[in-house]
Amino acid sequence: MIKKKITLSLMSLLLASASFAQKNPVIPGWYADPEGIVYNNEYWIFPTYSAPYKEQILFDAFSSKDLVNWKKHPRILDNNEVKWAHQAMWAPSVIEKDGKYYFFFGANDVHEGEIGGIGVAVADKPQGPYKDLLGKPLINKIVNGAQPIDQFVFKDKDGQYYMFYGGWKHCNVVKLSDDFTKLVPFEDGSVYKEVTPENYVEGPFMFIRDNKYYFMWSEGGWTGPDYKVAYAISDSPFGPFKRVGIILEQDPKIATGAGHHSVIKVPNEDKYYIVYHRRPLGKKQAHERETCIDEMTFDKDGFINPVKMTFEGVKHVLK
Template identity: 40%
Template sequence: MTMRLRSLLVLSAVAAAAFVVVAEEPAHAATLPTGARSLEAVNQAGRYVRHADHLARIDPVTSSSANQVKLDATFTVVNGLASPNCYSFQTKTGLFLRHRDYRLRVDPNTGDATFRADATFCAVDGSVSGSVALTSYNYPDRRIRHRDFALWLDAYQDTATFRADSSFRLAAPWAPRNTKGPVLPGLFADPHIAVFNGRYYLYPTTDGYAGWAGTYYKAFSSTDLVNWTDHGVILDHGPDVSWADNSAWAPAVASANGRYYLYFSGGAASGSTAKQLGVAVADSPTGPFRDALGRPLVRADQFAGGQTIDPMVFTDDDGQSYLYWGQGVARAVRLNADMTSFDPTQARVVTPAGYNEAPFVFKRNGLYYFMWSEGDTRSEDYRVGYATGSSPLGPWTARGVVLQKRLEVGIRGTGHHSVVRAPNSDTWYIAYHRFAVPAGNGTNRETAIDRMEFNADGTIRPVVPTL
């Protein structure tokens, strides 16, 4: 298939998107295709948005161009860092397209509010059918425009020349899929993986925010763990949760009573910085979810010691579900049949040696596995340890570290994992986050999945993280 034909296929999808108006944001396309794309100037055929020495411009790119040129002209389209209704554009090296002093460039994501806004753009109709123009999130009267082949953020002018200079075609990516890429496009951490009705689902923390101050959760699904469908935002703390408006961390989803329950951590942007646990409910694994209680499921002050984050639910063969949570101290309690309440007098501390956060429990061949993350998520030494036991509440026998960094291939900070069994098999997978390769850190993380295998005695073989 030629580059032009592939481009037209992408364009046809974009042209079919509906347009909506969101309060305090410019009119924008309801959907743009996420994933790797290149952007061609509509009035400079063969010239594509490209970064060179961090500055953005439009340059010629052809099939005979150097690989580096093709890489520099390829971006991953992700939900906007400042608004999930808009878009951000990430380079193959993990930088983001942003404006600074009205000049377009690519820079490392600092995660602060200013950077997020500078790196977020909303899509509107371009000058020709199927093309798009990109308005600034924080300067909605300005659009990305090329002048003398350099890219600037210029005030909108109602002229044919300006509309053409600010319009781009979304084309198939010049660079092939990055073998070092994550399973999800963009920055996502703390992935919870599950199987519902024979299909895999991933529920991660949306990453890339200073202080991990993201506000919303997304859902992705797949039949093969390779090709993932983006189902969009399933819960947003801002409009959907009355008691939390930031710190949307580490979700987990369980199925019961013919419904789906999303357990999540949340905090307030003002007042106390303490985090609390909530639960939301939906009729579909892709939501939309609504806050089931209108208040926290577990309050920050309800139990002494540890931080109230990182919920996880395990349901045993008899149908009894257990809630686990905590940073610094691990707690567990039986959930009532409604999945939204429990007897707090029955909560118990189950903290194993080496535990820091992210508890995860599963069962295989009658043996229970209690797993967790050790160290700080900002450290390259962040890793996964585990123990085994005879019941969902222990007692537990420590088994050691099962997943850790591989510096020789640039993999760091492997942790906050979850585990899933392939339907009707004894094949298991572990989903986890790592520092984004190659330039990530503890707030710029990406999601990976690898096989997890067992020895004959039921112990887990060390997982070798792969690119």
């Protein structure tokens, strides 16, 4: 019996850092709010470790050469490093700048008068280990009604970095300093600009295609079946963002609660994948969410076609 327990423990350790090939969900376990990105021609997913708030105090990362075979990088950041975070660490946004890798995150499900909000960590490698950059939140206060969560860091065409963020049906954009340690005013002197589109709830994301800004967000309740993703198209990163429509929502044959996504573009190709979480059929707990990937396509006019959720995910190995 002792030998059997030792063998099982060794197997668990090996599996924790092993590579694995898997269709949707692409990574085993409960993971949500996935941020997908390409670093050095390698695909990465940085998700929320989806658990009850008191247990949701760490982040894992996953890397892949082909969007099919994934390697787990466990506990790249946790609340032992982020001293001010005591619960509900979630929704990473990541970016590389000048050879450093930055990891933005929310913590503590902060309300007015509490310590928490959006933090920043930094590392020399995508897999970390990450260190708290500030020792405190970058944004702690509630401005324009937006809870400081669900941040997305965006690099504009001119090299300027902005951050879109916000829960509670409000979205702000702020301008980041070159070292990501503070917010800097816009030309008109304001620090926070509200850019909330129709029906916005949380989970902003932006990308540029054919010189147009695609702004995306989640609608509905994240704990329920009606979570979904909608989008707008603008000529400016500040909008106006006129809602076009929904492109991802529940499918009674596949899953419910499909939302809080990101988008991965295949390098040097006009090929896009949406990385998102969804709730398996029959699952009701708030934290029971899985990370999935499906192809995202456009029509001839540049509008996003409705995404079909699948169990197959990426159908072939990318080169």
